[in-house]
Amino acid sequence: MNLPSPTSPDPEKVKILFDGLAERYDSFNKIASLGLDQLWRKSLIQLLNQFELKDKKILDLGTGTGDLIFDCLKNGLGKNHPAFLGIDLSQPMLNKAKKKLLLYESEACVQLLQANGTRVPCASNQIDFVISAFLLRNVKKVLKEVLFEIKRILKPEGKIFLLELVAPEGIFLPILHKIYLKTMLPLVGKTIFKNSWSKDYLSETILQFGKPEDFSKILKEANFKDVSYISLTKGMAVIHTASY
Ligand SMILES: C[S@@+](CC[C@H](N)C(=O)[O-])C[C@H]1O[C@@H](n2cnc3c(N)ncnc32)[C@H](O)[C@@H]1O
Numbered sequence: 001m002n003l004p005s006p007t008s009p010d011p012e013k014v015k016i017l018f019d020g021l022a023e024r025y026d027s028f029n030k031i032a033s034l035g036l037d038q039l040w041r042k043s044l045i046q047l048l049n050q051f052e053l054k055d056k057k058i059l060d061l062g063t064g065t066g067d068l069i070f071d072c073l074k075n076g077l078g079k080n081h082p083a084f085l086g087i088d089l090s091q092p093m094l095n096k097a098k099k100k101l102l103l104y105e106s107e108a109c110v111q112l113l114q115a116n117g118t119r120v121p122c123a124s125n126q127i128d129f130v131i132s133a134f135l136l137r138n139v140k141k142v143l144k145e146v147l148f149e150i151k152r153i154l155k156p157e158g159k160i161f162l163l164e165l166v167a168p169e170g171i172f173l174p175i176l177h178k179i180y181l182k183t184m185l186p187l188v189g190k191t192i193f194k195n196s197w198s199k200d201y202l203s204e205t206i207l208q209f210g211k212p213e214d215f216s217k218i219l220k221e222a223n224f225k226d227v228s229y230i231s232l233t234k235g236m237a238v239i240h241t242a243s244y
Pocket of ligand 1: 014062064065068088118132
């Protein structure tokens with residue numbers, strides 16, 4: 001397979017990759033993260049839930065199979081009637097999301113659209129909150145455009161909550177983490193995805209994503225305000241927060 005480069009992933013190749021992973025993506029996520037992916041999304045949802053969400057517009061960038069929106073609704077955010085827009089490059093991932101979100105059809109307004117994060121199908125100054133889970137590593141090549149687009153669609157004072165996997169810091173944990181990424185993860189990936197497994201793409205994008213402070217710096221340089229981050233599970237995941 002012609003894989004995207006972990007340091008500079010081309011959106012067209014990323015799309016082909018996730019098209020091939022869509023069918024078994026959810027099972028892989030749960031097994032490969034030992035269920036931590038759900039805990040991490042829940043941490044993001046708790047941050048989001050501290051704000052008034054009544055009738056607000058929430059964009060989930062790189063919504064994939066819709067788990068972040070699904071978990072928002074599962075955790076009761078639907079009672080505030082926010083409108084969700086989920087966008088993703090991969091239509092097969094969105095097809096999975098559509099099926100899953102049918103469960104909450106009566107409770108929430110959810111729109112799912114195939115689009116690149118560099119060009120969100122939404123007018124300017126419309127969105128109150130931009131959320132994402134595990135997208136950032138995949139948009140490294142087009143990060144400037146994606147951040148520009150986030151600013152375009154956010155309302156003044158709109159907020160962002162971006163969850164991503166990172167390499168933890170310290171002495172022993174980084175070694176164990178790397179061993180896991182290089183041995184167990186490929187084993188699980190190959191077993192679940194067979195020939196669609198993306199070889200080193202997942203592990204390398206995590207290892208090469210950079211430190212949370214570096215991403216905070218990028219957000220500040222892009223003129224976001226109140227830039228901060230929260231480390232989760234000894235620094236294996238991070239939620240970047242900021243406002244515009
Ligand atoms: C690792 S998955 C995360 C999916 C989901 N957010 C979750 O929590 O499991 C990354 C998703 O981002 C999408 N993606 C990657 N690059 C994108 C881009 N430039 N614009 C929109 N979506 C993108 C992929 O198609 C994929 O579905």
